[in-house]
Amino acid sequence: MTHKMGSNHGLTLVELMVSLAIGAALMLAGATLFLNSRQSYVQDEQAAYVQEVGRYSLRFLSRELGLAGFVGGVQQPELIEVEQTLLNGAELTPSSNCYHFLLNVAEGLSHFNNVTEQGLETEGNGSVTGRSLPTDCFSDSETLMRDSDVIVVRRVKDSPTVIQGAEQASVNATATYLSVVRYNEMFALNTGTASNLANDEASADIWAETDLWEYMPQLLYVRVRNSERCANDTFETVELCRLRLNQSGSGLAPTQCLVEGVERMNLVYGLDTDDDLVVDTFTEQPTPAQLKNAISTRLTVLARSDQTDSRYIDDKSYELGSVTFTPSADDNSCNDRIRRSMFGSTVLLRNMDAVGL
Incomplete structure (x- = not known):
């Protein structure tokens, strides 16, 4: 009786190449799906962070401005x-x-427009006005955000x-x-x-x-703190901070930073010059005398994410009063890798002279 021996054939070269190609395509598709999912997660997380920072800071500043000048009747x-x-x-x-x-x-309210890193007030073209915050309001190591406004709310x-x-x-x-x-x-x-x-x-x-x-007066400002590195440039952490009176002794309390991610704030005031409770003119650089005639202010806050994203480029321009901020034109290459959003609100200044008297 004869038996036929079966023969086992392996994959041909063509079959092997096709299998490898299919496997590589599946791996590439999986990797692409993972990267896209991760990018979508990063984008959503940063957008949510910006929204939270913007809404909180806008709500806090709006409330403080609304109470500016309130001194118990x-x-x-x-x-x-x-x-x-x-x-x-x-x-x-x-x-x-x-x-x-x-x-x-x-x-009740003091305003310093587009300050320098040292707290000097400037006009829209960058020239100093001669007004400045007291130098001992800030420590030697503090750096204020350039072209952001500073306000003092006394109430x-x-x-x-x-x-x-x-x-x-x-x-x-x-x-x-x-x-x-x-x-x-x-x-x-x-x-x-x-x-x-x-x-x-x-x-x-x-x-x-x-x-x-x-x-409880408050000096409210945005400061810069270098904390991380982005490529070859410094990633600057920005914070909305306040300075208050010391409750446990005379003098000033230590600076308290309320939230990270506020990059700039800008205020434009509506002035009532004829006591009819209607805005007659707007200014972003009011004198102390003009502030007594302010009945409203347009508050704008520029918020940003707390991390950079190498796959994102911020090529937009942001109008903050007379100053235009374009991150992609900044010398620091980290600035154009950050997500940003502007938040605005109009606040009635209920306790200033033009409204209160």
Whole structure:
């Protein structure tokens, strides 16, 4: 009986090449799908970050601007007396110009247009105006964002700490308070210790007519902090920060940064020059006298992502008042790899002279 031996044939060269080609195509398709999915995730994540930063900063700044100049119902802030116990605090030095600047309660709002890295105000063409923030408001290591505005909002807390001698909350001995004595229209800024007359029997009648409001001015600005590297250039972290009074002693509290990702802010004010509560003219560089006639402001915030994306190029231009910012024209190549978005809102300045009186 004869048996036939079966023969096993392998893949031919053509079949092998076809198999490899199909496998390579499938791997390429899978890799492409993964990269596209990853890019879509990065894009969505950065867009969500920009939206969150923009909305938060716009809401915060809008609220502060709306309360600028609110001093517990006092119609003439220039009548408020700043007591010497504040001006001559033990922790103060003769160079504490920034502290005294924040105590200038007569000006509910101060504005510095398109500042330099050192806090000098400039016009739209970059030339300095001669106005500047006190140099001791910032540390030597701080760098302000060029061409961003700086504002100082002076106001009291939303609700009083004491109403007609009755405490609604504890009086902080070292905080700063606005004392409003109703019957004789006496208004003064002083420490919590000096303002609190609850245990002073000789002043019982005055205390029964006294309201205390905690005074909480804020200097709001955008600063730059170098923290990471992008290719051969420095990736600059930008932050919206504030400077306030110290509640645990006289002088200034340490700088507090509220949110990363705010690159610039710009304000354009609507001025009422004939007291009819209608905007007559707009300016982005108001004088202190003009600010008293401001009844609204157009607030614009430029927010950006916290990371670069090598597959994205920001070739847009952003109009911030008289300044046009084009990231792709910047010397730093990192700036055109960042996602950005502008956020804007119109805020009614309810407590400035033109509206409040």
